[in-house]
Amino acid sequence: MSMKKEKPQGRILVQLFPSLANLASRGLAGWAILIGAAIVAVMAVMTVVAPWISPYNPIAINVGPILSPPSAEFPLGTNHLGQDMLSRVYSGGAIMFQVAVLSVIVCLVVGVPIGLFASYLGGYTDKVASLVMDSIYAFPGLVLAIAIAAMLGPGVVNMALSIAVVYVPSYFRIIRSQVLTIKELPYVEAASMMGAKSRTTLFRYILPNVIPSIVAVATINFADAVLTSAGLTFVGLGLPVSTPDWGWDLTYGRRLLPSGAWWVIAFPGLMVVLLALGFTMMGEGLSELFNPRLQK
Amino acid sequence: MDNLLTATNLRKYFPVEKGFLDRLLTSQKSFVHAVDDVSFSVNRGDILGLVGESGSGKSTTGRLCLKLIEPTSGSIMFEGVDLAKLHGEELRRFRKNMQLIFQDAMASLSPRIKVGDAIKHALSFQGVGTASEQTERTRAILERVGLKPWSNFYDRYPHQLSGGQRQRVVIARALVLDPKFVVADEPIAMVDVSVRAQILELMLELKKEFDLTYLFITHDLAMANYVCHSIAIMYLGKIVETGSKEDVFSRPLHPYTLALLSSIPVPDPKAKLERIIPKGEIPSPINPPTGCRFHPRCPYAESICSEREPQLEEIKPHHYAACFFPRHS
Amino acid sequence: MALLDIESLVVEYHTLRASMKAVDRVSLAMEKGHTLGLVGESGCGKSTLGLSTVRLVPPPGKIASGHIVLGETDIINCSDEEIRKVRGKRVGYIFQDPMTSLNPVKRIGAHFVEMIHTHEPEVSDQDALKRGKDVLERLGILPERIDDFPHQFSGGMRQRVMIGLALALGPDLLIADEPTTSLDVIVEAQIIELLKELKESLKLTLILITHNIGIVAETADRVAVMYAGRLAELGQTDDLFEKPMHPYTQALLKSVPNITKKGQVLSWIPGAPPDLAEPPPGCLYHPRCPHAFDRCKKEEPLLIKHNGSQVACHLYDKR
Numbered sequence: 025m026s027m028k029k030e031k032p033q034g035r036i037l038v039q040l041f042p043s044l045a046n047l048a049s050r051g052l053a054g055w056a057i058l059i060g061a062a063i064v065a066v067m068a069v070m071t072v073v074a075p076w077i078s079p080y081n082p083i084a085i086n087v088g089p090i091l092s093p094p095s096a097e098f099p100l101g102t103n104h105l106g107q108d109m110l111s112r113v114y115s116g117g118a119i120m121f122q123v124a125v126l127s128v129i130v131c132l133v134v135g136v137p138i139g140l141f142a143s144y145l146g147g148y149t150d151k152v153a154s155l156v157m158d159s160i161y162a163f164p165g166l167v168l169a170i171a172i173a174a175m176l177g178p179g180v181v182n183m184a185l186s187i188a189v190v191y192v193p194s195y196f197r198i199i200r201s202q203v204l205t206i207k208e209l210p211y212v213e214a215a216s217m218m219g220a221k222s223r224t225t226l227f228r229y230i231l232p233n234v235i236p237s238i239v240a241v242a243t244i245n246f247a248d249a250v251l252t253s254a255g256l257t258f259v260g261l262g263l264p265v266s267t268p269d270w271g272w273d274l275t276y277g278r279r280l281l282p283s284g285a286w287w288v289i290a291f292p293g294l295m296v297v298l299l300a301l302g303f304t305m306m307g308e309g310l311s312e313l314f315n316p317r318l319q320k
Numbered sequence: 321m322d323n324l325l326t327a328t329n330l331r332k333y334f335p336v337e338k339g340f341l342d343r344l345l346t347s348q349k350s351f352v353h354a355v356d357d358v359s360f361s362v363n364r365g366d367i368l369g370l371v372g373e374s375g376s377g378k379s380t381t382g383r384l385c386l387k388l389i390e391p392t393s394g395s396i397m398f399e400g401v402d403l404a405k406l407h408g409e410e411l412r413r414f415r416k417n418m419q420l421i422f423q424d425a426m427a428s429l430s431p432r433i434k435v436g437d438a439i440k441h442a443l444s445f446q447g448v449g450t451a452s453e454q455t456e457r458t459r460a461i462l463e464r465v466g467l468k469p470w471s472n473f474y475d476r477y478p479h480q481l482s483g484g485q486r487q488r489v490v491i492a493r494a495l496v497l498d499p500k501f502v503v504a505d506e507p508i509a510m511v512d513v514s515v516r517a518q519i520l521e522l523m524l525e526l527k528k529e530f531d532l533t534y535l536f537i538t539h540d541l542a543m544a545n546y547v548c549h550s551i552a553i554m555y556l557g558k559i560v561e562t563g564s565k566e567d568v569f570s571r572p573l574h575p576y577t578l579a580l581l582s583s584i585p586v587p588d589p590k591a592k593l594e595r596i597i598p599k600g601e602i603p604s605p606i607n608p609p610t611g612c613r614f615h616p617r618c619p620y621a622e623s624i625c626s627e628r629e630p631q632l633e634e635i636k637p638h639h640y641a642a643c644f645f646p647r648h649s
Numbered sequence: 650m651a652l653l654d655i656e657s658l659v660v661e662y663h664t665l666r667a668s669m670k671a672v673d674r675v676s677l678a679m680e681k682g683h684t685l686g687l688v689g690e691s692g693c694g695k696s697t698l699g700l701s702t703v704r705l706v707p708p709p710g711k712i713a714s715g716h717i718v719l720g721e722t723d724i725i726n727c728s729d730e731e732i733r734k735v736r737g738k739r740v741g742y743i744f745q746d747p748m749t750s751l752n753p754v755k756r757i758g759a760h761f762v763e764m765i766h767t768h769e770p771e772v773s774d775q776d777a778l779k780r781g782k783d784v785l786e787r788l789g790i791l792p793e794r795i796d797d798f799p800h801q802f803s804g805g806m807r808q809r810v811m812i813g814l815a816l817a818l819g820p821d822l823l824i825a826d827e828p829t830t831s832l833d834v835i836v837e838a839q840i841i842e843l844l845k846e847l848k849e850s851l852k853l854t855l856i857l858i859t860h861n862i863g864i865v866a867e868t869a870d871r872v873a874v875m876y877a878g879r880l881a882e883l884g885q886t887d888d889l890f891e892k893p894m895h896p897y898t899q900a901l902l903k904s905v906p907n908i909t910k911k912g913q914v915l916s917w918i919p920g921a922p923p924d925l926a927e928p929p930p931g932c933l934y935h936p937r938c939p940h941a942f943d944r945c946k947k948e949e950p951l952l953i954k955h956n957g958s959q960v961a962c963h964l965y966d967k968r
Contacts, residue, residue: 210428213388214493218442219415228441232432373833482921512690512922513860514904517915539834542906546915569908583838585863587905589886593867597838601803 053312060243060305067299071117078111082268091285101287103273104280113291116270117299119180124249124303126184127191128242135192136238139199144207144226153196161193169252173261183256187249198241202234236310243307247300254296270296323397324501324533325385326361330394332380336606352605354380356557358394359632362501367527367534369548369565371541371580375602376554378537382503385535386418387411398501416446419494421523423506425486429478435486436462436474439493446497457496464529465492465522484515491523495530503535508543520547541584545569553577556605556613559632563639573641573648575618612643620645652821652854653679653702658715660697660706667926671697671710673878676952679822684848684855686865686886688901689875692922695858698875699824702856703736719822738768741815745827747807751799757781757810758795764817784813788843805836809843816847826858841868862905866890874898877923877933884958894960896938932963940964 070077080087086106094101100109142153160168172186206212207230215225257271258278270292277289333351355377362368372378383389385396387403396403398418406414422428429438436458443454459470465488467473478486487507494502504523508516524547527534538544544551545565552562553576561574572578575598582596598617603609609616615625622645630642660672672694679685689695700706702717704724717724722735736742744750751760761781765772772780782792788809799807808828815823825844829837841864847853848868857868865872866886873883874895882895893899903916920937923929929936935945944963955965 210422210424211430214420214422214428215430215441215445216388217386217415217420218493218497219412219445220441221412221445224445228433229430233430373835484921513862514690514901514918515921516917517904518917518919520915521917541834542908545908546906546913579835581908583835584908585837585841585861585867586909587862587866587890587902587907588909589866589890591866591909595838595842597835597842599839601805601836602833 053309056305056309056312060302060307060309063298063302064246064306067117067295067302068121070114071121074111074115074118078108078114080108080111082107082111082115091280091283091288093285094287100291101285103276103285103288109273109287109291112268112273113270113295115268116273116292117295119267119269120250120253120271120296120299122180123183123187123253124246126181127187127249128245130184130188131191131195131245132238132242134188135195136199138192139196140203140226140231140234142196143200143203144222144230150200154200157193157196160189161197163190165190165248166252166255169256170259170261173256178261183253183261184249186256187252190252191245191248194245195238195241198237199234202237203230206230206233240307240311243303243310247303247307250296250300250303322364323361324364324366324399325535326397327381327385328359328395328397330355330358330381330384330396331392332377332384332389333392350606353557353608354605355384355391356608358554358557358559360552360559360562362533362535363550364500364533365531366550367536367548369536369538369544369551370554371538371544371551372554373539373580373602375556375605377557377605378539378554379505381554382420382505382535382537385501386420386503388420413446416448416497417499418501418503419497419499421494421502421504421507422490423509425483425490425510426478428490429486431478434475434477435481435489436470436476439489439496442493442496448497458492461492461496462489464526465489465495467492483511484519487511487519488522491519491526495526495532498530499532501533501535503537505537506539507536509538509540516543517546523547541569541580553580556602556608558613558642560614560643561639561641562632563636567636567639571636571639571648573635573639573646574614574643575620575645575647576614577641578647579617620647651678652681652720653677654716654718655698655702656716656718658698658701658717659713660694660701660710661713662710662925664709664926669925670713670878670928671925672701674715675875675878675880677873677880677883679854679856681821681854682852683871684853684857684869686869686872687856687858687875688860688862688865688872690860690901690922692877692925693875694878695875696826699742699826699856699858702822702824703740703742704732705736705742734768737764737815737820738818739821741818741820741823743808743811743815743823743825743828746831747804747811748799748831750811751807753799756796756798757785757802760810760814761795761817764814768818780817781813784817785810788813804832805839808832808836808840812840812843812847816851822854822856824856824858827860828857829864830859830861837864844868862902874901877925877928879933880952880959880961881934882958882960882962883952884960888956888958892956894955894958894965895934895962896940896964897934900937932961 084107087108088098088102088106090102090106091104092098092102098108098110100113102108138153142150169186169190172189173183176182176186212225212229215229254271254274257269258275273292274289277292280288332355333353336350336352358381370378370381384391429435439461440454440458443449443457448454459474462470462473467485467488508519511519526532536544536548548565551565551568552559553568553574555576561568561577568577569581572581579596579598582594586593596619598619600617611626611628612630615621618625624644630644632640632642635641635646655675655677657674657676658672659670659674662669662671675698687695687698697706697710701712702724706712712725719735719739722731758778758781762774762777765777765780778795782795785795786792790806790809802810829840832840845868848855857865859865869886871884872886872889874881874897876897882889882898889898890902893902900918904918906915907913918937923933931947932945932950935941950961950963950966952959952961953966
């Protein structure tokens with residue numbers, strides 16, 4: 025089989041989901057995905073095995089002196105309640121992961137069908153959906169999330185919902201622009217020519233080609249959810265005090281800074297940034313990989 | 321003469337999208353007169369070449385014949401059935417009688433569907449046979465279009481094939497339903513020069529084997545000359561000349577046909593060419609010239625040409641032209 | 650003295666998969682006032698060759714070895730500043746798609762002014778515009794249209810504008826890369842007539858890069874045929890069309906329809922061009938060549954002189 029050099033104006037559309045081994049050969053984008061995925065995977069594993077590897081119970085108070093700096097006994101120091109920071113760092117991601125995953129699931133379940141059907145059917149359905157979505161999109165994300173979280177109250181599910189509401193318009197926009205483009209492409213016309221029913225065209229011809237962009241948005245969604253949940257906890261709309269959570273530590277860590285206890289905010293902060301970075305790298309890498317303009 | 325497809329007074333006008341200010345300040349809607357009162361028929365077993373440059377309306381006409389778009393007015397009769405009366409499920413089932421071979425093979429195949437499955441879809445959408453029968457037929461047609469052995473190609477994705485191979489897949493997909501009528505829209509324009517004749521030969525062989533009738537849309541007169549039996553020349557939404565290939569290309573009547581023929585590059589440095597190249601370019605189909613659309617560029621135009629529109633008339637037996645002063649060359 | 654002398658040029662593309670030679674040891678010389686038709690199918694390296702003459706090969710392509718000498722300038726090794734002086738002033742380049750080569754938010758006049766100022770900064774705006782208008786008139790465009798934007802021109806007119814920009818500074822050499830591919834038949838003929846006329850009146854030296862053998866037949870003095878990055882045949886136009894030597898040239902000519910020939914039977918070339926990442930040994934064309942013999946599979950044919958032309962084929966190498 026010989027490979028023709030594609031003409032520059034030829035439409036090189038989306039390729040398959042590359043297997044991991046292939047990723048490294050895709051240049052910078054591939055590496056971004058691999059590194060990002062590695063970061064996320066390591067942190068997920070860390071959160072899961074936290075109960076087994078934590079030297080102390082993360083919510084047990086006074087296991088050590090209050091506000092002691094990092095030392096041999098407490099590598100990441102202790103906070104104002106005498107809790108071991110290392111143990112808190114190990115398990116502090118649990119809430120964030122849960123919130124992030126839940127918000128993405130809600131977005132997918134709600135945003136994808138709306139995006140698909142509204143843009144495929146066009147007309148009033150599309151106009152109404154666009155209007156609603158654009159209105160939500162116009163709000164600054166964090167502000168809206170705070171407002172909704174304030175209305176719903178604390179809890180993992182409510183945090184996830186408020187983040188989901190903020191994010192659904194992004195899914196809608198991306199899906200809509202993809203569907204509108206793909207609808208006009210010859211291969212969709214070909215499906216009509218063969219006598220495909222509308223449903224078949226939408227699900228077997230349009231949707232598979234939209235999925236890559238959904239994946240890209242979802243990963244950025246994860247990153248954003250991590251940061252937003254930290255933010256929500258920071259303003260006090262997150263969770264009960266007892267659960268170990270990086271966001272919670274950030275809140276108290278900030279208050280402790282003037283007394284010189286930098287370690288309480290630093291390590292959880294670093295974790296939040298790393299997790300967001302991991303997801304962002306994956307998302308950006310995937311976007312670049314699936315962006316037709318950058319294919320050679 | 322068995323008419324397979326007859327188009328009568330076909331018109332297709334596309335509304336022009338206006339900017340916000342234009343919509344406020346001007347009330348008149350403007351339209352692109354893509355196809356403007358076109359009538360022709362295709363005989364069973366014929367290869368009709370619909371020849372024209374950009375803006376001629378040839379692609380739109382092809383799609384009207386397949387009912388991929390609705391005409392603004394006019395009718396298409398296919399084997400006595402008025403296409404305008406077909407809707408929904410009935411239309412869907414009717415589609416197996418007529419198929420389209422696309423110009424851009426890469427763009428007409430979904431990048432996420434294996435080419436074998438892409439072909440099989442045609443059969444499954446129409447509910448032809450059982451799943452295994454469909455697979456069998458797909459394998460057979462892959463080999464019939466020269467993609468042998470089928471196992472080398474069935475599970476490939478479009479980007480893994482060469483341009484010529486992709487075009488064969490598109491042809492296979494068009495023919496797997498055993499249609500009667502196939503519209504080929506510039507089928508070889510995006511294929512390498514040295515391979516074009518092979519694809520054309522394949523299409524001609526398949527025509528005999530499947531008993532097909534072709535509507536061949538192209539701007540490439542030399543290819544049209546090679547492959548077609550009859551020719552219809554289109555200019556700015558109208559048919560300006562039609563007849564057999566010999567008549568139209570050897571004894572052209574319409575000045576536009578003459579211009580086209582004298583503009584074709586000839587791969588022979590010794591050929592003595594009489595070039596009658598008209599000035600200017602194709603005018604906008606939104607505001608076509610009055611009277612004969614070609615008159616602003618026609619070297620033989622007289623005053624009547626800008627006042628009245630010439631109709632297609634039989635100037636010589638079975639050779640029609642829309643011109644007040646046809647050339648008798 | 651040759652205006653342009655290309656010797657053993659090698660241009661490589663380095664990808665993670667493999668290194669490919671887009672242009673493999675091509676040698677060409679252009680005399681002043683002559684027109685060369687550079688033909689070949691997609692992927693043969695003709696565009697890359699054209700871009701090399703002004704050092705515009707896009708990465709990951711890179712000129713690997715060889716010489717390109719324009720007059721007295723060493724194109725490959727000269728400084729960035731010198732090559733900028735060459736582009737536009739000594740070599741005019743016409744690209745395939747006039748739509749994307751013109752800046753849609755700039756008037757045509759601005760394009761001319763920018764072009765002229767790059768090389769002759771002392772020229773006033775007024776004078777630059779005047780020169781632009783003169784050029785447009787020469788090309789059959791109303792001079793007033795110098796104030797129009799690109800989208801106000803039709804395809805053929807835009808291409809004329811491109812030709813005008815390429816000629817604005819009076820270059821010694823004009824390179825046209827597929828100048829008519831995106832145009833309609835009649836407009837294509839107009840542009841070809843225009844190029845022929847300019848060739849005569851301005852005594853242009855022109856390299857016409859195209860896959861369309863027909864336009865080469867009527868415009869070029871000599872024809873160079875490229876296949877998979879190598880030069881297959883190079884000769885006078887009349888000779889090449891009448892007695893093509895290389896089997897690829899022969900097959901190519903037989904696959905192009907000639908509307909003046911009655912009862913022509915078109916043929917084609919089986920197979921496909923080689924994958925440059927894994928080229929076959931010996932002659933790159935041998936897998937598709939009906940005359941291939943043992944030597945072709947092992948030894949790469951070099952360009953040799955034969956009957957006044959040059960051909961890279963063992964059939965003519967009686968050693």
